[in-house]
Amino acid sequence: MADRRFSVRHLPGVSGIALITFVVLYTPVLILVIYAFNAGPVIGRWEGFSLRWFTAALENAAFRNAARNSLIVASVAGLVATLCATLAALATTRGRRFRGEGGIYLVLNQPLLVPEIVLAVALMILLAQIKQATGYHGLGWLIIAHSTFCIPFAYMPIRARLEGMDLTLETAAMDLYASRFYTFRRVTLPLMAPGVLAGFMLAFVISLDNVVVSTFVKSPGQETLPTYLMGELRRNLSSEIYAISALLLFASVAVVAASWLITRRKP
Amino acid sequence: MAETSTPETRVWRDELRRRWALASPAMIVITLFSILPLMVMVVYSFLAPGLYGNVIWEFSLRGWAGVFTERDLFDDTLGIAWAHVTILGRSVALALATTALTLVFGLPTAWFIATRHPSTRAFWLFLITIPFWTNLLVRTIAIQEVIRADGTINRILLSMGVIDAPFAMMFTNGAVLLGMSYVFLPLMVLPVYAAIEKFDFRLAEAAYDLHASRLYCLRRVILPLMKPGIVAGSILVFIPALGAYVTPRLMGGGRAMMWGNLIDLQFGQGRNWPLGAALSVVLTLVVAGALVWYVRATAAKGGRDG
Numbered sequence: 001m002a003d004r005r006f007s008v009r010h011l012p013g014v015s016g017i018a019l020i021t022f023v024v025l026y027t028p029v030l031i032l033v034i035y036a037f038n039a040g041p042v043i044g045r046w047e048g049f050s051l052r053w054f055t056a057a058l059e060n061a062a063f064r065n066a067a068r069n070s071l072i073v074a075s076v077a078g079l080v081a082t083l084c085a086t087l088a089a090l091a092t093t094r095g096r097r098f099r100g101e102g103g104i105y106l107v108l109n110q111p112l113l114v115p116e117i118v119l120a121v122a123l124m125i126l127l128a129q130i131k132q133a134t135g136y137h138g139l140g141w142l143i144i145a146h147s148t149f150c151i152p153f154a155y156m157p158i159r160a161r162l163e164g165m166d167l168t169l170e171t172a173a174m175d176l177y178a179s180r181f182y183t184f185r186r187v188t189l190p191l192m193a194p195g196v197l198a199g200f201m202l203a204f205v206i207s208l209d210n211v212v213v214s215t216f217v218k219s220p221g222q223e224t225l226p227t228y229l230m231g232e233l234r235r236n237l238s239s240e241i242y243a244i245s246a247l248l249l250f251a252s253v254a255v256v257a258a259s260w261l262i263t264r265r266k267p
Numbered sequence: 268m269a270e271t272s273t274p275e276t277r278v279w280r281d282e283l284r285r286r287w288a289l290a291s292p293a294m295i296v297i298t299l300f301s302i303l304p305l306m307v308m309v310v311y312s313f314l315a316p317g318l319y320g321n322v323i324w325e326f327s328l329r330g331w332a333g334v335f336t337e338r339d340l341f342d343d344t345l346g347i348a349w350a351h352v353t354i355l356g357r358s359v360a361l362a363l364a365t366t367a368l369t370l371v372f373g374l375p376t377a378w379f380i381a382t383r384h385p386s387t388r389a390f391w392l393f394l395i396t397i398p399f400w401t402n403l404l405v406r407t408i409a410i411q412e413v414i415r416a417d418g419t420i421n422r423i424l425l426s427m428g429v430i431d432a433p434f435a436m437m438f439t440n441g442a443v444l445l446g447m448s449y450v451f452l453p454l455m456v457l458p459v460y461a462a463i464e465k466f467d468f469r470l471a472e473a474a475y476d477l478h479a480s481r482l483y484c485l486r487r488v489i490l491p492l493m494k495p496g497i498v499a500g501s502i503l504v505f506i507p508a509l510g511a512y513v514t515p516r517l518m519g520g521g522r523a524m525m526w527g528n529l530i531d532l533q534f535g536q537g538r539n540w541p542l543g544a545a546l547s548v549v550l551t552l553v554v555a556g557a558l559v560w561y562v563r564a565t566a567a568k569g570g571r572d573g
Contacts, residue, residue, distance in 0.1 A: 009382040009468060011375075011485070018379030021372045025398055025452065028409035031419055035412075043412070044422050084293035091289035098283055104290045111301045115510030115554055117527040118547040121534060122304035125311055125544070128321070148300040151293050202400070209402040212512050212527075216534075226404050233408070233517065237415075245405040256400040260393065 029249065036246035038239055053243035063244060066228035070208055072139060073224060077146035078154075078204040084147070085154035085203075086196055093162040094170070094188075111149040116212045119149065124216040137219040145217045146207040153206045154199035157263060161195025194262045201259035205252050305551070312544035320538045330541025334549060351529065358526040361444055361515075362508035366455075366501050368448040373455035373500060374493075380456070381463035392460065399453035407514050410449045414442060438520040446518035447508050454507070455500040462496025495565060502561040506554050526550055 036054070040047030057063045088108055092101055111119060127141050169191070173183040211226040218227060225248060232241055315327035337348040380391040398406060413419045414436040421433040436442055470492070474484040490497075512527035519525065524532075526546070533543030 011378060011481075014375040014378050017372060017375035021376045021452070022394060024372075024449070026394075028413050028419075028449070029398075029406065032405075032409040032412055044417060044419070080296075084296055087289040088293040091286040095282060095286070098286065100287075104294065107294050107297055107302075110297055113554070113558060114301070114305065115506070115527070115547075115550055117510050117512045117530055118305070118308075118551050119301060121530055121543060121547050122308040123300065124534065125540070126304040126307050144296075144300055148296055151297060155293070205400055209404070211404050226402065229404060229408075230513075241408070245402075245408050248402050249405050252401040253397060256397065260396070 032242055033246045033249065035239060036242040041239060043237065043239055043242065053239045054247070056240050057243050057247070060240070062223070062228065063225075066223040066225045069139060069142075069223060070225040073142045073146055073214075074204045074207040076143045077150055077207045078200050080143070080147040081150035081154045081203040081207075082158075082196060082200040085151050085199055086158055086192075088151075089155055089158040089162050089195075090188075093159060094167065108155055109152050112152050116149075120213045120216040123213065127217060131219065137222075139222070141217055141219070142214060142222070142224065145213050146210065149210075149213060150203035150206050154203040157198040157202060157259075158192065158195045161192050161198075161263075165191050198259045198263045201255050201262075205255050208248070208255075209252060308544045309548055312541050312548055314541050316539045316541050318538075320534070320540060322540050327541065330539070330543075330545040333539065333542040334545050354524050354529050355526055357440065357523070358509055361440060361447065361525065362505050362511075364444050365447040365451060365508040366505045368444065369452050369455040369504050370497070370501065372448075373452055373459055374497070376452075377456045377459035377463055377496070380460050381466070395453050395456050395460075398450075399457065403450050404513055406450050407446055407517050410446050411437070411517055414445065437518065438522045440519070440523050443515045443519040443523045443525065446514040447511055450514055451504045451508055454503040458499035458503060459493060459496040462493050462499075466492050498561060498564050502557060506557060509554065509557075510550055 035043050035046075037049050037051070038046055039050035039052065085108075088104065092104055123145050127145075131137055131141065165188075169187050170183055173187045174180070178186070209226065210224075211230060214224045214227050215230065218224065223231070225244070229241065229244055229248075232238075232244075311322055312330045313326055313328070314322040315325050315329060317323050332345075333348065333351075335348055335351060336345050337351075338345055376395070380388060380395065383391055411418070415421075416433045416435065416437065420436070421430075424430045424434065466489070471484055471488055474488045479487070510527050511525055512531065515523060515525040516528055516531075519528075527550075530543050530546045530550070533539045533546065537543070
């Protein structure tokens with residue numbers, strides 16, 4: 001009789017359920033990606049490998065316009081959110097705790113504490129008035145809205161990075177008569193850089209993926225990739241939609257994998 | 268009142284001023300474009316609806332009354348808005364069911380990852396993190412592909428001859444439940460994993476050495492130590508599920524609407540912004556209530572497990 005060693009880490013049935021979970025999690029996404037590469041027009045009838053739906057999407061002016069908007073909004077909003085979050089993270093981690101720090105923390109995380117649909121609707125109400133008053137209907141509103149809810153996402157990795165760095169190096173630099181700015185530029189900034197980069201990448205992905213806030217804030221005729229996809233879905237399910245979905249998927253996975261590799265390096 | 272101004276307090280005051288200045292850009296952006304809009308929305312919930320959307324600037328409680336009541340079109344009597352009761356009830360029920368379903372699959376998955384050998388653990392963790400950060404809309408499209416009328420399951424069943432006509436699964440409560448569980452599962456696994464990872468397995472060994480049965484050990488040692496993770500995961504799943512918009516819209520359509528879609532409706536075809544604003548305020552309050560419960564539940568432990 002095989003003698004199986006008893007282990008407290010082993011619970012019966014756990015591995016089975018876990019493996020089912022992983023299969024269920026990945027199979028639908030795999031099916032979607034596979035049919036994005038289908039040569040035929042009918043989803044579900046495989047006619048060979050082809051990139052035709054990707055080329056069709058790239059030649060589609062509406063898609064290109066939405067993709068351009070998405071990239072502009074995600075880049076600018078990502079930068080703005082990262083800048084705001086970096087300054088705030090410096091304020092809340094470098095030095096002693098101070099009265100009001102809890103309040104700052106609460107305000108920074110406030111966009112996460114409210115359901116997304118509520119934030120979206122509230123922004124639409126306010127921006128509808130401002131749009132009418134100013135007559136400006138450009139991408140700026142989407143950028144402002146995205147910057148706002150991206151701040152807490154950018155803040156998390158930057159704060160985590162700064163908390164992992166103790167103050168001794170900065171104190172040493174100051175003791176050696178480095179100016180405050182010189183210390184920041186030569187000591188703090190290089191050490192916190194991976195956190196800042198990770199913060200930017202997460203903010204970028206969160207902005208790129210956003211559907212709800214964009215749907216309510218965008219001006220008529222304006223589309224981002226997810227709102228374009230949402231609109232197309234309402235019309236007709238096509239292989240081209242799967243190709244666009246696959247592109248979005250690849251973009252997110254690439255950015256997340258990169259940020260994961262960066263943050264895994266120890267401070 | 269004379270203030271003692273030693274060099275030390277002056278330095279500290281300077282530092283404080285600088286740190287508040289550093290925090291201010293983020294604070295200003297969030298105050299102007301998240302907190303202010305929410306306050307404007309509360310005001311809107313007390314105004315009268317405009318004929319073609321927007322509002323008329325006069326005080327009115329019609330928005331709030333509309334959350335649970337409606338006026339009869341013909342005899343103008345006030346009755347209960349059963350459609351709203353159904354939708355809000357469905358939202359709470361589906362959010363709870365999603366939490367339960369993600370627990371059933373999430374707990375074993377988290378346990379599985381946490382008990383892998385350290386060299387492969389990062390890989391399994393990465394597999395859960397990827398869906399967490401990938402597009403929710405794309406993942407909803409993916410799960411929709413599996414159960415839609417011409418989707419994977421129906422194609423397989425039809426080709427095997429099990430069924431003659433596609434089996435209708437879309438646009439039901441079950442479809443919304445499946446979709447939400449699918450997209451929110453990583454939110455359950457990650458905090459539970461964090462709790463198990465910190466677990467000292469010698470405690471379980473001690474329990475077994477003292478002749479505890481497997482079930483007894485699970486119930487009295489392992490589950491209590493996993494509780495902070497379970498509570499955090501449940502709140503992380505319940506809150507976005509309650510206010511979900513994209514997944515119920517694609518998987519439930521008009522037949523299995525949820526709270527978020529009802530809000531959307533008031534700002535679109537419904538043309539009743541005050542009602543939409545009131546529904547939003549109620550949703551925010553329910554979520555705030557859940558968060559307060561969460562803070563209480565974790566604070567009661569006195570941070571001992573942390």
